[in-house]
Amino acid sequence: MAESHLRSLPEWTRLAAHADRMTLPENHLKHLIKQTSRLENFSISGCELFYDFTRQRIDAQVLKSLVNLAKARKIKQRFNQMKAGEVVNTTENRAALHTATRSFSADPVMHDGLNIMPDIRRIRDEIRQFSADFHSGKIAGVNGQLFKDVVVIGIGGSYLGTEFVATALQSLADKNVKLHFLSNVDSDNFGAIIERIVPETTLWIVISKSYTTAETLANSNMVLRFLTEKGLQAKNHFVTVTSKGSPGDDPANPVLKSFHMFDFIGGRYSVTSAVGGVPLSLYLGYDRFEEFLTGAEEIDIHANTASAEKNIPLIAALISVWNINFLGYSAQGLIPYSSALSKLAAHVQQLNMESNGKSVSSCAEPMDVPCGSIIFGEPGTNAQHSFFQLAHQGRPFPIEFIGVLNPGNDQYTGKSKGVTNHQELWANLMAQPQALATGKDDKNPARFFPGNRPSSTLLINDLSPKNIGRLLAFYEAKTVFEAFIWDINPFDQYGVELGKTMAGDIRNEIAEKNKNPDYQFDNRDSVRKFYLDVLFNHKI
Amino acid sequence: MAESHLRSLPEWTRLAAHADRMTLPENHLKHLIKQTSRLENFSISGCELFYDFTRQRIDAQVLKSLVNLAKARKIKQRFNQMKAGEVVNTTENRAALHTATRSFSADPVMHDGLNIMPDIRRIRDEIRQFSADFHSGKIAGVNGQLFKDVVVIGIGGSYLGTEFVATALQSLADKNVKLHFLSNVDSDNFGAIIERIVPETTLWIVISKSYTTAETLANSNMVLRFLTEKGLQAKNHFVTVTSKGSPGDDPANPVLKSFHMFDFIGGRYSVTSAVGGVPLSLYLGYDRFEEFLTGAEEIDIHANTASAEKNIPLIAALISVWNINFLGYSAQGLIPYSSALSKLAAHVQQLNMESNGKSVSSCAEPMDVPCGSIIFGEPGTNAQHSFFQLAHQGRPFPIEFIGVLNPGNDQYTGKSKGVTNHQELWANLMAQPQALATGKDDKNPARFFPGNRPSSTLLINDLSPKNIGRLLAFYEAKTVFEAFIWDINPFDQYGVELGKTMAGDIRNEIAEKNKNPDYQFDNRDSVRKFYLDVLFNHKI
DSSP: OOOSOGGGSHHHHHHHHHHHHHTSGGGSHHHHTTSTTHHHHTEEEETTEEEEOTTSSOOHHHHHHHHHHHHHTTHHHHHHHHHTTOOOBTTTTBOOOGGGGGOOOSSOOEETTEEOHHHHHHHHHHHHHHHHHHHHTSSOOTTSOOOOEEEEEOOGGGTHHHHHHHHHTGGGSOTTOEEEEEOOSSHHHHHHHHTTOOGGGEEEEEEOSSSOOHHHHHHHHHHHHHHHHTTOOHHHHEEEEEETTSGGGOTTSOOSEEEEEOTTSOGGGOTTSHHHHHHHHHHHOHHHHHHHHHHHHHHHHHHHHSOGGGOHHHHHHHHHHIIIIISOOOEEEEEEEOGGGTTHHHHHHHHHHHHHOOSBOTTSOBOSSOOOOEEEOOOTTGGGGTTHHHHHHSSOOOEEEEEESSOSSOTTOOOBTTBOHHHHHHHHHHHHHHHHHHOBOOSSGGGOBOOOOOEEEEEESOOOHHHHHHHHHHHHHHHHHHHHHHTOOTTOOGGGHHHHHHHHHHHHHHHHHHHOTTOOOOOSSHHHHHHHHHHHHTOO | OOOSOGGGSHHHHHHHHHHHHHTSGGGSHHHHTTSTTHHHHTEEEETTEEEEOTTSSOOHHHHHHHHHHHHHTTHHHHHHHHHTTOOOBTTTTBOOOGGGGGOOOSSOOEETTEEOHHHHHHHHHHHHHHHHHHHHTSSOOTTSOOOOEEEEEOOGGGTHHHHHHHHHTGGGSOTTOEEEEEOOSSHHHHHHHHTTOOGGGEEEEEEOSSSOOHHHHHHHHHHHHHHHHTTOOHHHHEEEEEETTSGGGOTTSOOSEEEEEOTTSOGGGOTTSHHHHHHHHHHHOHHHHHHHHHHHHHHHHHHHHSOGGGOHHHHHHHHHHIIIIISOOOEEEEEEEOGGGTTHHHHHHHHHHHHHOOSBOTTSOBOSSOOOOEEEOOOTTGGGGTTHHHHHHSSOOOEEEEEESSOSSOTTOOOBTTBOHHHHHHHHHHHHHHHHHHOBOOSSGGGOBOOOOOEEEEEESOOOHHHHHHHHHHHHHHHHHHHHHHTOOTTOOGGGHHHHHHHHHHHHHHHHHHHOTTOOOOOSSHHHHHHHHHHHHTOO
């Protein structure tokens, strides 16, 4: 086990000294970006990605010390151990093998003494076959018509990644298939969906590893009542993605098809497993899903083999740690200049905040530095017209910009002010990092821009399935690299347990009152009693 | 003008001392919430809202000092001045009269020596008439069929509030009308819309006060080319909401109808003006829009007249300032337990961060305390399965929970684990603030919950237009009250100017290259040159 007391590491001490130096006026970003060969020294290409960190508040010495920190923390070895199936999720005594789900290598991946790749391939084949049958009409609605609506029932990691990918690749989707997400237990989520679907030609995919998630069960039960009312049955309309032998994989409750998921793949890392594979193959076609997997696999190989200096997710993770622990930023913006990437921030928000929002090391010792940060974002240029006032003149936070080089859907573009819509978008993508970094002096304090606000820019060529796979795996690798630097466990989530337990207690009280209207709520906690009374009185 | 040096105010000094006291172990929230009459003393009702701040890290002394701060800063007087049409937007020498747009009072509102209410009423009448004609088919597509799709072309304040309200009231919408938003200049935004509409029965509403917003112009131009290709014309398919006499209100470019907006209503405060009124009336019917206005008006009156101690947005603003300036939180979560409120956080993010993300006072002196905070959120319970790990065990941030007492769409609800879906939702809404506040001891640090994480809960009765109006006006009043405490100007946004200027420079270079393919990009800035070359080479 690595040392959890980061502050005592010589590399950490050195970085702290660099941080003091970087606050000096001569190290303002407006000066740093004028350094000779700034672009050459502070950007990396690989896997058809371009990662530009010229506008981060670092210089050559900081970069070198960060790379030394990565080496001291052996983070590449850890990534390799993760990929090889070692028990990196120590608190839950599990491996974390999301990388295996997109491996097309002939090499075995061993887990508990068994090669898991045959199982992974079998499930891919099942998805391919099911998707082909779905598109050909071999599997169809009870009236023999093709399924037209697919509803994913799942919450958190069971849908956010899929929603990101489906939105990003929407222009490639089968025009006859609509994809919906029933995540929230709120009946309005269900109400909005049933207005838009035809029950006879709707397929429901219930996704839950344990098949005990309260929200997903409550929603499946509601859908089952809806189907019954329409004279339809789960065996013709339900598909499950769940652990082998879970209540969702029980022959006593027949469904159209069950796909298996494994305990060595965590929810927020599961997009490339059957969790994403089943809905995305129905929406986009299996081949596009496989292209997406190959993009993710490329990044896994890059993360595992590229030298630290040329390793895109590793350098991005080091910059995160630098910004969080040495420059003291507690939040990060994620701003893709692409409407199609509008769901990326919500996915990365979960991926990163649930993985790294921790206060203990992987061996459960309290950390001596803060970990994780708040991640939020909206697409650009929209964000410029929303919260960028605060980014430029209020409290600073680092931003990751994402640019897509070649536009989709530009058949109607002409020129406005002499440029196409896509060029207008790029003029803004280029201007914002510059404005944030350099700022502008002005005698009028209301028009003064302090600058020195750091950002990175990540470029992809276009919105192909392969590039979306690269983007997904980039954020996964970045997240686990951050965790490996801190030596925290990015695969558990004990922080969600207390709320679940308390909700269970309250649920029991409500259930009691449902059974027995004379039941009086416990008055030991007057706030809780107030809410329960209000809930049953239906009036504030 | 009030003093911009807040730190020297006696009330400020007193609050700073309270903050020290509140960090003592005996003032952990798990103890505070057990105080006698905690609920009675730390909650307020009014306008059918219930605002519970029992789980904020405050006690009676803090609350009293906060109220004294509000009085010292004369924030209620300022609200009154704003509502009465005084020039509260000092830097731009304008009034801020969004409250007038929902006034149904017979009293005049004077601006520049004129009563503006007749104009406000005239525009409401025009919206009512246009909406009636739209729904009756008196105004229809060129083929005589009713319009079926309405596309709002606008960015930032020209659409975010409307999107929030439309999503919240979706279940009440005219089932024959679909509402879309074309905000981003990214051609993918346009591409996704044209796949879903029928051009002959689509109405486009272009919203821009100046009619010079680069994104909105570029998008309108793209739509005009699209219409021309389809043999259609702006005079039958375009509606504009813009300033009188702007290029969007020019008889030389005829449109179906122009609605006027005024320079005394800022974009992010404009939902209750024609900006929200035109699209919302077409989508929901004018009467529902007016109901929505009456809810907003109620809160304006409450904010203006309720005593500080019983004033919901004022107390909420004081708590924001307490959390930001005295307890040091730099971000705030906004978590509505309602899918229908899924766009609330994006709206409030703009409203609050663009208004209060400032560093200078209203008389342009540098502030001596930080203002504004990052605002982000997703609906609950979704957020619990996403970033709540960090909220419970990582870095703390205050949260505003929102509960809707009576569900919509619950016709298929039954019981799962003995409770309905809505009750399950509420069990979670009740559990989270409690878990965040009290935490849980555990010998295993990985299962230890520090607690002491503050939150408020705001309840509304249901998703009626009136309650959504109340919610909208609550956040507007809260935002301006925060600004009045700091004495910053919540109505300007100079922070967005530098990026615009730089984008303009880059746009000019791109336009030059479009005209002259031999043009070589200026190589004084190698990073900029790199991006421009990449853009024209179409390859990373």
